Amino acid sequence: MEKNRHQHKVVHLCRHLGVSPSGFYDWQDRGLSARALEDAALVEAIKVVHVGHKRNYGAPRVHKALKNQNLSCSKRRVNRLMKANGIQSTYHASRPGRRSGGYAEVADNVLAESPKATAPGQQWAGDMTYLKTAQGPIYMAAVLDLFNREVIGWGFSRAHDADLITGALEMSLALQENDSGCLFHSDQGSEYRSDIYQDTLRKSDLISSMSRAGTPTDNAFVESFFGTLKNELVHQMTFSSYVECAARVIDYVAFYNEDRLHSSLGYVSPKAYQRVAS
Structure with a gap:
């Protein structure tokens, strides 16, 4: 019943977009979940809305525009999909101070000197x-979240810049609670030392921690996730488009968090581990 309801939503979305749903059903035949198909269709609908002067729309206005087209989706879902696909208001993107060429000093590897997290929201x-x-x-x-290895935020872009990583962080902050003084560990890349990213950390009361130069093992859990993602999904297929790639990765993240058994x-899965620990 739930699967059929998602399929009906996909057909409804495609009709409003004026495109055939056959491509989405082809993906489904190859194993993509109905939820991921619906997300992909919604992303295309958001892109149709987000043109011309409407590029100034943020998630609340985009959500309202979609609702006016009788497309069923929550504001939270629209916000997640926009962040994940790098779709943002041009008004906010061009605010003074939004982009900056400044860079912070390299932070110490605070994570290495800290005890293991005992609850979610302590170490990201x-x-x-x-x-x-x-x-x-x-x-x-x-x-x-290093407590249970759950992927709590993500983003996709054709550019590896500060906006990409900041979008993933903002998604995490919007959807997950964190303690005051939560550590955020990263490498020393210029994106993570940029003013826009460091300002987001400070405003969110997060403490920056950085790996030693040329030492990816200092960020082993994220490296492990990317390795698993590539071994179990990316290296197993060829992505025909940006949309398909993002949809399949998002589908895999849901599996990784909810069902994949972590040694x-x-x-147990990250979600199951958290349920037992709470």
Whole structure:
């Protein structure tokens, strides 16, 4: 019943877009979940809305525009999809101080000197990686909660810049609670030392921690996630488009969080580990 309801939503979305749903059903035949198909269709609908002067629309106005077209979706879902696909208001993107060429000093590896997290929201870590599609390269940024290895935020962009990683961090902050003074660990890349990113950390009361130069093992959990993602999904197929790549990765993240058995967590999923611990 739930699957059929999602399929009906996909057909409804495609009709409003004036495109055939056959491509989405082709993906489904190859194993993509109905939820991911619906997300992909919604992303295309958001892109149709987000043109011309409407590029100034943020998630609340985009959500209202979609509702006016009788497209069923929550404001939270629209916000997540916009962040994940780098769709943002041009008004906010061009605010004074939004972009800056300044860079912070390299932070100490605070994480290495800290005890292991005992609850969610104490230690987060992030990084980004390169993904290949038939349309060209796309980059993914991810944020993990180190307590249970859950992927709590992500973003996709054709540019590996400060906006990409900041979007993934902002998604995490919007959807997950964190303690005051929560650590955020990353590498020393210029994106993570940029003013826009460091300002977001400070305003959110997060403490920056950075790996030693040339030492990816200092951020082992995020490296492990990207390695698993590539071994179990990316290296197993060819992505025909940016949309397909993002949809399949998002679908995999849901599996990774909800169902995948993690040896480091006693062979339970991140969500199950958190439920037992809480």
